[in-house]
Amino acid sequence: MKQFFLTVLGVFTGLILFVVVVPVVLLTVAIAGASKPTTPATMVLELDLREGISDQPSTNPFAAFGGSGLSVTQVVDGLAQAQEDAGVKAVLVRLPESGMTPASADELRQAIRRFRASGKPVIAHSQGFAPSGAVMSTYMVGASASELWMQNTAGFQATGFSADSLFLGRAFDKYGVRADFEQRYEYKNAVNEYTQSDYTPAHREAMTAWMTSLYDSALANAAQDRKTTSAALKTVIEAGPYSAEQALSNKLVDKIGQVEEAEAEIKRRAGKGAEIVEFGKYVSEKGERTGSGRNAIAIVGGEGAIVTGRSDGGGFGGGSSIHSDDTAEAIYDAIEDKSVKAIVFRVSSPGGSPEASEQILAAVRAAKAAGKPVVVSMGAYAASGGYWISSEADWIVAQPSTLTGSIGVFGGKFVIADALGRFGVDMRELTVGGSYADAFSPTQPFTNSQRAAFAASMDRIYDDFITRVATGRKLEPARVREIARGRVWTGAQALPLGLVDQLGGLNEAVAKAKALAKIPAGESVRFKHFPKQKSPWEALSEMFGVQSEAAQALVMLGGVMADPQAQAVMRRIEGERMRSEGAVVLADQPVF
Template identity: 45%
Template sequence: MKQFWITFFGSIFGVIVGSVLALILVAFLVAGMLASAVSGARPEPTLPGNGAVLELDLRAERLDSPSRSPFAFAEPLSLVEIVQTLEHAETDPAVAGVFIRANEFGLAPGMAEEVRNAIADFRDSGKFVITHAQGFEGTSVTGYFAVSGSDELWLQDTANFTPAGLASEVLFLGGMFEHFNANPQFEQFFEFKNAANVYTETGFTDAHREATLSYMNSIFDTAIAGISGDRDITPEALRGVFETAPHSAEDALERGLVDHLGHVVEAREAALARAGSGAEIVTIEAYQAMLNPWSQGPAIALIEGQGAIMTGTGDQSPFSNGSGIGSDSMAEAILEAANDSSIRAILIRVDSPGGSAIASDQVWNAIGRAREAGKPVIISMASMAASGGYYLAAPADYILAHATTLTGSIGVLGGKVALEGTFEMVGLQSESVHVGGEYATAFSGQQSWTDTQRAAYRAQMADTYDDFTRRVADGRDLPLERVLEIARGRVWTGAQALDLGLVDEIGGFRDAVDVSRELAGLAPEADVRLVRFPREQTPLEAFSALFGMSAETAETAARMNALLDLPEVRAALEARSQMGSGQAQLRSTAPEPN
């Protein structure tokens, strides 16, 4: 009888969920048709005849590359889209300048550097950039680093200037696991592959501290050098400013850190006055929507990946931002571009801390096949291209990184947290049976490794480390002995990686396009057409895929999401995911300094 009622009410729930989803589909389709009708009935938007000032708000949270969701109508432009839009605006006579709302608390270092490069290129075209900050309230220097090269830098007079340097915090779970009698077991190659330390230690090891301070100092030195040149302040004096933070707005003005004090409305009026009579503010999103995306130039494939690397297709939900690199999706996109006769080169943008070794190797293989097909492959590293993110980049013809990019982390780790001791504390008892070899229970989270299992798992990790280092040696044309010296799981900045031979050039997205043009055999001034692979889904295709989900699946997913929101479950699952299906993990958890 109980099963009958479960089935009965489950069926009712399924009908309700199906009806709601159907209504959502109808609403989207109607909205789409109305939007299409309205857009067809009205003239295309145009810029004001007396000139426009583009407004860019850096306070909005942004992806590095555009979302692949067909429903991402309201998302702010991605970083790559901002760079492309400003490049177009440089030669548009209708655009007089740019007005920027500064981020008050800091950006990822690589994102800050990409914005900084875009500002410099825009100013080099002869147009102005005016930035207003409602305070630099965070202690990180990155928000200021991004905009310090503006023509005019405004600060609200009641705000503060608090950039002091960079900081990084790591939450170590070793003491918590010990308190609950859990047994974290990890193998790592080698001492700098410190992601496992989060689970096994109660604080920094010497190697972990050394590597972290090294890349943070490199990023800080890059920021000091850039800001010093922008503001005409000696590096020594600038360090003194940061070391004595915080400062008042008046003090920041007196020291030459900003040019004017005032509210955002006054700074915006100054930008309009500089643009000339009749100029108007136009958001960068509105301007980008007016642009004609079509070009008749030679085609270069643009393949973008952001997030952890995993086997399969990655996150395909039409309502997510698609963060996560599915090895099937990226490898197939690379091979499709390689087989397309119209594609002259392949540009891959990577923003990833790494992930599955097997998935990374699949993408690595696809890049090798593309090169064999005669297509040059160029890697553009964003804020992070570490561990598995570096693995897949190694065979490319040319690699560019920001000076502040976190990369390298050539190493491998894997493990699990065994919870039998935790279960005993609350009276739970887990017992397993198996047939076949002893290794059948190696991935169990309810029992610790035997000595034989641990030795076997470590041997697997060693094989993966050997593969990784040999891939790097072959791809970068470096002696294996040299790779083994600079590997060991250590994270480097792009500036350090350049000195080590792990990357070819310090540069951003536009520089990577220039290199792609050159390796494709095109003239430096040649107009090129960036073609994104894979093709994006239409809203109708996305909904078709979505409606393959049953009501029972929807109910289960809702319950699982509620469970996964519990902090103790999230910590345990994160530890468990390091083991996954037994795949070696090429992952860096080096936090981006703030």
């Protein structure tokens, strides 16, 4: 009886706390979704890239609460619709001052060029190009516009490409932390930041190679769009930095002006009565392209670290992970859909769990066995585990600047008992079972027998990885071992190595999927997206174990927020920690 009254009190307290705020927010979203907004008859779309851009839209129905912005695939899709939309007359692009993820920049450039080919102008406006990260990729996107404008007080400081690495080896030595890791092999450099104080020769070699590839690719593309040569542009770029006036005189930009002036000019070109419309609002109202025709191409998405299990769909943020149950199920759903003739698997991942990666790859194999070709479209990254899940596709399309490969594995632990002891904190352990039971205890390094067993598991995972790549890419295992060893390649470098089949983006992947499915190039197809995004009501029904209609009604009444699970959802913060047990197929992720 006492427990009953405590439960009632808890429910009542939860009801009081959550009956007002959360239902009002959800009702506002519901009302907004039910309304039918209208767009002006004559539009200029403003694409603001300054807040960053993901590869794919979040499938989390509550992502909007976390401020989820635009994705590359949304921009590509939105520009494709806009070029066919008689109401859209032009686009204004707001460029970030710092670098962009190079592969994302490649895809945006291609989409802008296709939009311009429809006869509609694009003005890009910059408030400066800062000397940070892959700023040349940002400049490349600006160069693809009809005109590139720059603010009068801004500096043109794009003179190359830089990347920084933080090494903790000396700090760990000083404070008694031991990074006890194994790596396969010398180019699997994610471990080095914990064990070294500087780049190893292999680390420096690999990074310099892919950075040079990214830089050369951005220069070549920008030079093409600026109607000059790569050599000439490189000479001018590297002689910088420049003021806005100097950038103009060196023909790096087309005009100096404030963004308000650029807006006025693009509206003038669009025609009388033209209004600026935010790109996000436009794509939200248009929705995803569904296409037409009796045959369908499935688009299966996956972005983030690869982990085992299933996403619970909860939380009000927009964190991204590739959950193996969800992604494999999405592929199986596409297999079972009789209208789907081929699958485009969009992968943007630095890797993760080998077990999760294998589960997803098994679904790819099942699709091929069912007679449905699978084409992988690589986004920003498709490295390590991201390459594992791609390796046996029928065809792989990558951007020149996609970071891929990293065919290797690493794993280990941090031994922190000595470090804690310096602060008067004593860590002890108790173990029951075999000698490997405490192998990953942070109290002591691996014993000789534990290290031997762990090293053997690392070798097995590496050999499995080699086998999958050799099978999928039709290469001799010995050849795969030569080009593997954990080394990261760009898409441009991977093409002649046979690790990818074609350079391009989502459009090229769809075209190849149609060809492999023997659908005539001129025939229209429908697009089906997997996994399907749940509505907030469906997500709530899964969280609380009730039907969607009941969840909606409960939210309207506010009663659902009395449930302790709902309170937990409200407290959940964005992001997920990748689950691994000792070994991961994960590539290091440079910050652009």
